[in-house]
Amino acid sequence: MTDNSAEAAAPSRRALIGWGGAGLALGAVAAGGTVAMATAGDDADQAGAETGAAIAFHGDHQAGVSTPVQDRLHFAAFDVTTDDRAAFVQMLKDWTEAARKMTAGQAVGEGAYGGLAEAPPDDTGEALGLKPSRLTLTIGFGPSLFGKFGLQDQRPEALIDLPKFAGDNLDKNRSGGDLCIQACADDPQVAVHAIRNLARIGFGKVVIRWSQLGFGKTSSTTPEAQTPRNLMGFKDGTRNIAGTETDRLKKFVWVDEKDGPGWMAGGSYLVARRIRMHIETWDRTSLQEQEDIFGRDKGEGAPVGKAKERDEPFLKAMLPDAHVRLAHPDSNQGATILRRGYSFTDGTDGLGRLDAGLFFLAYQRDVREGFVRIQRNLAKDTLNEYIQHVGSAVFAVPPGVRGTDDWWGSTLLTEEA
Secondary structure, eight states, rough: BOOOOOOOOOOHHHHTTSSOOOOOOOOOOOOOOOOSSSSSTTTHHHHHHHHHOOOOOOSSTTTTTOOOSSEEEEEEEEEEEEOOOHHHHHHHOOOOHHHHHHHHHHOOOHHHHHOOTTSSOSSSTTTTTTTEEEEEEEEEEGGGGSTTTTOGGOTTTHHHHHHOOOOOOOGOOOOOOOOOEEEEEESSHHHHHHHHHHHHTTTTTEEEEEEEEEESSSSOTTTTTTOOOOOTTBBTTTTOOOOOOOOHHHTTTTGGGGGGGGGGOOOEEEEEEEEEOOOHHHHSOOOOHHHHHHOTTTTTTTBBBSSSSSSSGGGGGGGOOOOOHHHHHTTTTTTTOOOEEEEEEEEEOOSSSSEEEEEEEEEEEEETHHHHHHHHHHGGGGGSSEEEEEEEEEEEEEOOOOOOOOTTTTTHEEEET
16 A cells, blocks of 8 residues: 655755655555646646646646645644635635635735735735645535535535444544645645635634644655655555546546536545554564564565565465455455545654654545445454554545636535536
């Protein structure tokens, strides 16, 4: 369950003092591919990534799903605080315009300076002079949103409330949300700036429920590049779906018109899980046991009995409770998801242990046939002795913004729709 992304150019000073680097994916395996750049739903050229290029905002699909995975994340879940539908729709239009500008490397509104001295500026200013850094902004709607604004009949059947899984110890303060924004970029300050400005624009209509910073992508949609390692030191995401695998994206990621409802056609479903890793216990585990738990060797990342990382795994050579074996599509009736997870470290837990792990992000065509099926099979995973799911959320990710007159959520919230 590893993957790869192109190596970035020489890191800036801000990158070096940023959020560090590593990665974990703990999920299903998929398949590899290559990359290209055109619309928001496509992969970007990696040469452009090294120059801090912009990724197209408009497209049939939202950017930030099959797009080449950037190195930094700021993810925020919001609760809606207004019952005024018109005000909420206007906020989404304002968010869309701000996102359109920020992903192009431009300031929000009239900018951070030069305006009326007696009024707050339109842009907070901390990204002035920075490149776009492949910033993508992706919006999702949580199940609870459909209890507002008369949207009950528009809630997709696939947008389920996730069941309780074995080993869950979920913190309600790190779970759920009416809306989410996933900001990914190669510069952490660009990602933080984006969430900060959207939160400011949404003041009085939405409030941040919880947020998560992430570093060191743990999966990639560009498998010909260096495979990331998770915080346990293992390569993860080797067989993740690639951004150019059109057939597999259509089969496993993008919602089809016949799936229903119509407003979700071209969209996807996102599962976000905050997974705490018991780093100190893992670090005292023997190398052989670590490799047996994953089903791969730690150096090359090759499956048990194989020589190279990308060799086809022979599942029966692995222990029955090995992570790779249980997460593989062959063990889950073909279930396959696209993962974009990130590592995190959030200080300590007050007992001298690192609060660290994986912020797992997985996109799929149907949560019931994707994450739920895989996670239930992972109940037998020996890796569960070293990890615990402590946060959870699920979102319907609508299709992309098709042009300058379109806006986030238009297929759901336009009265004609």
